[in-house]
Amino acid sequence: EAGVAQSPRYKIIEKRQSVAFWCNPISGHATLYWYQQILGQGPKLLIQFQNNGVVDDSQLPKDRFSAERLKGVDSTLKIQPAKLEDSAVYLCASSLGAGWNEKLFFGSGTQLSVL
Amino acid sequence: AQSVTQLGSHVSVSEGALVLLRCNYSSSVPPYLFWYVQYPNQGLQLLLKYTSAATLVKGINGFEAEFKKSETSFHLTKPSAHMSDAAEYFCAVNPRGYGGSQGNLIFGKGTKLSVKP
Numbered sequence: 001e002a003g004v005a006q007s008p009r010y011k012i013i014e015k016r017q018s019v020a021f022w023c024n025p026i027s028g029h030a031t032l033y034w035y036q037q038i039l040g041q042g043p044k045l046l047i048q049f050q051n052n053g054v055v056d057d058s059q060l061p062k063d064r065f066s067a068e069r070l071k072g073v074d075s076t077l078k079i080q081p082a083k084l085e086d087s088a089v090y091l092c093a094s095s096l097g098a099g100w101n102e103k104l105f106f107g108s109g110t111q112l113s114v115l
Numbered sequence: 116a117q118s119v120t121q122l123g124s125h126v127s128v129s130e131g132a133l134v135l136l137r138c139n140y141s142s143s144v145p146p147y148l149f150w151y152v153q154y155p156n157q158g159l160q161l162l163l164k165y166t167s168a169a170t171l172v173k174g175i176n177g178f179e180a181e182f183k184k185s186e187t188s189f190h191l192t193k194p195s196a197h198m199s200d201a202a203e204y205f206c207a208v209n210p211r212g213y214g215g216s217q218g219n220l221i222f223g224k225g226t227k228l229s230v231k232p
Contacts, residue, residue: 042225043220100147103161107158
């Protein structure tokens with residue numbers, strides 16, 4: 001079974017530039033999550049999708065971050081414009097459903113460096 | 116508000132020695148607690164979870180954790196460390212307990228485990 005695919009693996013940009021990350025979840029998984037993991041910290045949930053609808057985006061900095069999952073499969077996370085403090089690993093995860101007993105599958109992440 | 120504190124950002128043990136990674140939680144609702152492992156350049160993988168059934172939870176790779184309500188702790192242990200256990204370990208709590216999404220977790224800062232030959 002293919003896992004959660006993320007690209008690019010690494011990205012280096014200058015502050016105020018824009019960047020986008022892509023996630024392809026496991027086939028058939030309705031729920032998709034984006035996390036931000038700053039160095040030395042645990043992951044923080046940014047946004048949760050159920051199919052193509054947003055379930056929770058309470059921790060997404062909406063002035064600069066946006067995410068979409070138009071067809072309920074792939075998802076993109078965008079930062080525009082980037083700030084130095086956005087340097088982090090961005091993790092995508094998926095699960096069959098959104099219940100508390102659903103197993104999460106994580107991608108390897110995209111490491112973003114903002115200079 | 117719910118929170119998780121992991122004591123020790125770095126733990127080093129010898130191969131074959133006991134592994135003990137400490138986690139204390141704070142929760143206003145009966146907590147659901149998790150341990151995840153992250154190997155270098157990989158995503159997180161669930162080790163085990165506590166969801167109000169047995170207080171001693173067994174997970175993968177020989178790890179187990181015991182929920183102690185009186186101590187608000189959920190420490191992770193393994194009797195004998197193996198070189199392949201070297202990784203970063205995260206304790207997490209589900210802020211909504213039952214009914215919340217497993218993906219909506221509050222994670223601790225992580226403990227990096229090193230295993231010496």
